Amino acid sequence: MSTAPETDEHRERDTRFFGQPWALAHLFGVEMWERFSFYGMQGILLIYLYYSVTDGGLGLDKAVAGGIVGAYGGSVYLSTILGAWVADRILGSERTLFYSAIVIMAGHIALALLPGAAGVAVGLILVAIGSGGLKANATSVVGTLYSAEDPRRDAGFSLFYLGINLGGFFGPIVTGLLQSTLGFHVGFGIAAVGMAAGLVQYSFGRRALPAPARRVANPLPRNKYVTAVLLAIAAIVVLVVLVLTGVIRADNLATVVIIAATVAAIAYFAVILTSRRIDATERSRVWGFLPLFITSVAFWSLYQQQFTVLTVYSDARLNRDLFGFTMPVSWVQSINPIFIIVLSGVFAAIWTKLGSRQPSTPVKFALGAAVMGAAFLLFLPFANGPANSTPLLAIIGILFVFTVAELLLSPIGLSAATKLAPAAFHTQMVALFFLSVSLGTAISGWLVTYYDPKNEVPYFSILGGIAILVGVGLLVCAKPVLALMKGVR
Numbered sequence: 001m002s003t004a005p006e007t008d009e010h011r012e013r014d015t016r017f018f019g020q021p022w023a024l025a026h027l028f029g030v031e032m033w034e035r036f037s038f039y040g041m042q043g044i045l046l047i048y049l050y051y052s053v054t055d056g057g058l059g060l061d062k063a064v065a066g067g068i069v070g071a072y073g074g075s076v077y078l079s080t081i082l083g084a085w086v087a088d089r090i091l092g093s094e095r096t097l098f099y100s101a102i103v104i105m106a107g108h109i110a111l112a113l114l115p116g117a118a119g120v121a122v123g124l125i126l127v128a129i130g131s132g133g134l135k136a137n138a139t140s141v142v143g144t145l146y147s148a149e150d151p152r153r154d155a156g157f158s159l160f161y162l163g164i165n166l167g168g169f170f171g172p173i174v175t176g177l178l179q180s181t182l183g184f185h186v187g188f189g190i191a192a193v194g195m196a197a198g199l200v201q202y203s204f205g206r207r208a209l210p211a212p213a214r215r216v217a218n219p220l221p222r223n224k225y226v227t228a229v230l231l232a233i234a235a236i237v238v239l240v241v242l243v244l245t246g247v248i249r250a251d252n253l254a255t256v257v258i259i260a261a262t263v264a265a266i267a268y269f270a271v272i273l274t275s276r277r278i279d280a281t282e283r284s285r286v287w288g289f290l291p292l293f294i295t296s297v298a299f300w301s302l303y304q305q306q307f308t309v310l311t312v313y314s315d316a317r318l319n320r321d322l323f324g325f326t327m328p329v330s331w332v333q334s335i336n337p338i339f340i341i342v343l344s345g346v347f348a349a350i351w352t353k354l355g356s357r358q359p360s361t362p363v364k365f366a367l368g369a370a371v372m373g374a375a376f377l378l379f380l381p382f383a384n385g386p387a388n389s390t391p392l393l394a395i396i397g398i399l400f401v402f403t404v405a406e407l408l409l410s411p412i413g414l415s416a417a418t419k420l421a422p423a424a425f426h427t428q429m430v431a432l433f434f435l436s437v438s439l440g441t442a443i444s445g446w447l448v449t450y451y452d453p454k455n456e457v458p459y460f461s462i463l464g465g466i467a468i469l470v471g472v473g474l475l476v477c478a479k480p481v482l483a484l485m486k487g488v489r
Contacts, residue, residue, distance in 0.1 A: 070445010300440025
């Protein structure tokens, strides 16, 4: 198979990868292995933080541990800003993606080899920075495989999402099994091996990607390089000082990330909307993206609780007995990827079949938020029950509804970000979508402090009701939002 870059004409006719361009296969593979390592590690991270030292953990308070996981998850998506800036100003998306994968692997190695808090600090920082660089740029590179008018675009992103969730399924299964039999650090080690496999696979296929994937959209002038380096060093020094002086602590990390993500989002919207490099149509489309951003924050603040509240719930309340075998806690996180694997192809086929008759992006977002709220209400029949009393089948059903909501919003959001992006801010617009995920994820870590296993009804009912109201609000406003999007559906 030739690895020469494909022309636009060839890509339009190329249907070798399940009806999509062959170059999608390379991105599918590296993202699958990256998700294997990411979700595999995250599947055991929370319990590693709050399990007792005698059980191999660090013995932290559950609320503090949940806040750390939420802050870490938010930082992953927050760092997409850095990855997008490096891509748009210095390296281009493809090279940023490749180097970010190397940083991720180094982070997993640190978690596996460094003991205690030092391993957590070094490992999570490296994984967060690397994942931020890979996330925005993998999505951006997928966008370069299609013209703006290519009807395969949403279906291609749904197929790409399948690769993400294949990794998301196998990661927690493998790391959870190794953690429960050989210990946490072996589980972290297999995550590093998975990322190494992704790097090897991608190294062989990266030359087949189209030239736009390597283009630097807005090159940074050479005389500004020193300034950029000095600003980076200053930012690191400020963070170190804030940590050493106790302003940033383990128990307030989620709040810090919420503030940082909010400030970054406001600043990013302001920079793009006031830029002289975009025209009136592009500016209107960015305004149209704003209500989608807000809805996405509401969605992710609930969805990402499967890594915080649902993990604690599964450890204490879920009946994990499988024919005499106690299922590892992390295996619960493989349920959602199973449904994604099954349903992503179904959703891709539906969107392809409907073509121009499919619901618009605002309507899909509205439905995604409302369905996510309904999923939280499904916890109510089992709320306040005794320990280990919730049937596994109930959690499977609830996570099925999680998945339907996710497929209505997440891949559609990635696709919308590339379609609504001004030419000068292509990758950075994807980063803006990930900022909504960052903010929602950090909020999910902050919300865990309000979760009380003895009084769950208010928690699930209030959050579920808010998400439904957000969805209904966007549905009512769908037509004016669509008008701002200027021909993008």
